[in-house]
Amino acid sequence: MSEIECNDPVVSGVVKWFDPTKGFGFVLSDEGGPDILLHVNVLRNYGQSSVADGARIKVSAHKTERGVQATQVHAISPPQAMETAALADIMGVDPKDVAAAPIEPARVKWFDKSKGFGFANIFGKSEDIFLHIEVLRQSGLSDLQPGEALALRVILGERGKMAAEVHAWEAVRLNQDGEAES
Secondary structure, three states, X not given: OOOOOOOOOEEXXXXXXXEOOOOEEXXXXXXXXXXXXXXXXXXXXXOOOOOOOOOEEEEEEEEEOOEEEEEXXXXXXXXXXXXXXXXXXXXXOOHHHHHHXXXXXXXXXXXXXXXXXXXXXXXXXXXXXXXXXXXXXXXXXXXOOOXXXXXXXXXXXXXXXXXXXXEEHHHOEEOOOOOXXX
């Protein structure tokens, strides 16, 4: 459904919780009222299969007999306050160096949320890029599925190449030169 076709009001709020295994979660509206159901299919239409608890989100919401449901995601921002410490591999890296790294298209090879890590491959390259759960959370994601398209900023950590930023591919736009930017 395009934004033109959608007559549902746009609501800003915070992700209360989202469970990719169950396929749904809830959003708390900034204006109060009942929780808004966020189904994984609505999230997938935005290009993500998960969203971090506490992330800021803007959705179109529709009232039904069973409650209020999100019908479209317009924007997601990572949680403001991170409860965990930054990764040692990233702590010593200048944020300007991360921002200067190109955004590269990648696919998830595998990711295990319970282990807190996984790997992706940059398109056209066979080497693995390490993905850590804390980097996902800082990027507003909570889980990844094999084959999921991503946009990564990659740095060289102590143990090899790792993602310093992770974005859903659909959340990245192309500039006038056809290059990806967040």
